[in-house]
Amino acid sequence: MIMKRKYAPMILIIFTLLACGYFFIASAAAQSPTNGSVSGKVSTNVGLLPEETRVTLLNATNTSIAYDEFNTTVDNEGFFIFANVPAGNYTAYAWSPYHSEGMSNSFTVTPGSTASCGIILLAKPYYADITAKPGTVYLGGYKSDINVYVYDYMGNPVGAGWFITMHTTAGTLDPTYAETDANGSLRTSLISPESGSYAEISVYAKSSNGTYYQLQSAAKMPTPTPEPSPTATPAASPTVEPTITPTPEPTEVPTVTATATATPVPTPTPTPGFELIAVLCAIGFLAAIRKFK
Incomplete structure (x- = not known):
């Protein structure tokens, strides 16, 4: 009994230390981040x-x-x-x-x-500005050079490598797609149609997921129908030329020469006629001056 009483406190201390150690280890493991x-x-x-x-x-x-x-x-x-x-x-x-x-x-x-x-x-394309040279083209296959400038939402050029496609309501674009250069621009050509008043060009950009979306601008290329006047000009010139051939002067010349030969005094005839015209012109000129005053 004496021995048991002697070692009992020591055993109790050992168990207490073991319990505290286990609790400390468990607490530390619980607090360690996972x-x-x-x-x-x-x-x-x-x-x-x-x-x-x-x-x-x-x-x-x-x-x-x-x-x-x-x-x-x-x-x-x-x-x-x-x-x-x-x-x-x-x-x-x-x-x-x-x-x-x-x-x-x-x-x-x-x-x-x-x-x-x-x-x-990367700021993606948002706006597209289009310029054409010439801005007005004749109908029937005439060509206009198109420049497309692509900007982001903040108005900065988008730079190189953006895939852009274009569509026109009239005529033909060649090419219909291209990649932007370092300045965010690209070029194409519009071949004018046989008839129409204007061509509207729409610009689309390819997004990163492969879909296309329209940019916030579209340009109208005027190709007015009055412009085919060059084709009307050759038709007008033949109508003028026939009027030149039957000039009335050939008919007047024979009559003048005929009256000149019938007149016994050929020299005085032109002189009174020329002077009369001069006097009449002078009278008309003076009358016009008076009326103007």
Whole structure:
């Protein structure tokens, strides 16, 4: 009994220490993080902050798998953050009005750490301005050179590599599609139709998902019907030429010569006639001056 009483406190202390150690280990294990976080920033190629830009986490192995619980809107400077993200491999997908879709590189989230990523969005085509040289063409196969200038929503040239298609309500475009150059422009030609008053050209851009959308501008190419007057001009000139051939002068010349030969005094005849005309002209001139005064 003495031995049992002697070791009882020691046994109790050992059990207490073991219980405390187990509780400490269990508490530490419960408090150790199993998830991490993600922080990132969305920017654009034109330096302007995108409006209403949303970011979603995707599975890095299969990007068709989106995690809807990790979906947020960026702040005024384009920053975003996701907390309590399970460990794994991810990529961030961003979308903004008037910008193309964008995706970050893949990254790994580990427990207790913060993974970072960045996404750059390209400002997509929004406006199209069209110029034509000449602006008015004759009907029937005449050609006008068309220049198309493509701008984003902020009015900046979109740059190179955007696939653009064009459509006209009259005539033929050649080519009907092209890619923009470094200045965001492209060229085509309009072959005028046989009839019509104008041709309206519409411009479409190809989005990142392969669909096409119409840009916010359309140009009207005047091809008025009065312009085929060149074809009427050759028809008018033949009608003038026949009137020149039957000139009345050949008929008058014989009569003049006939009266001249019948007159016994040939010399005085022209002189009184010429002077009379001069006097009549002078009288008419003076009468006109008086009337004007």
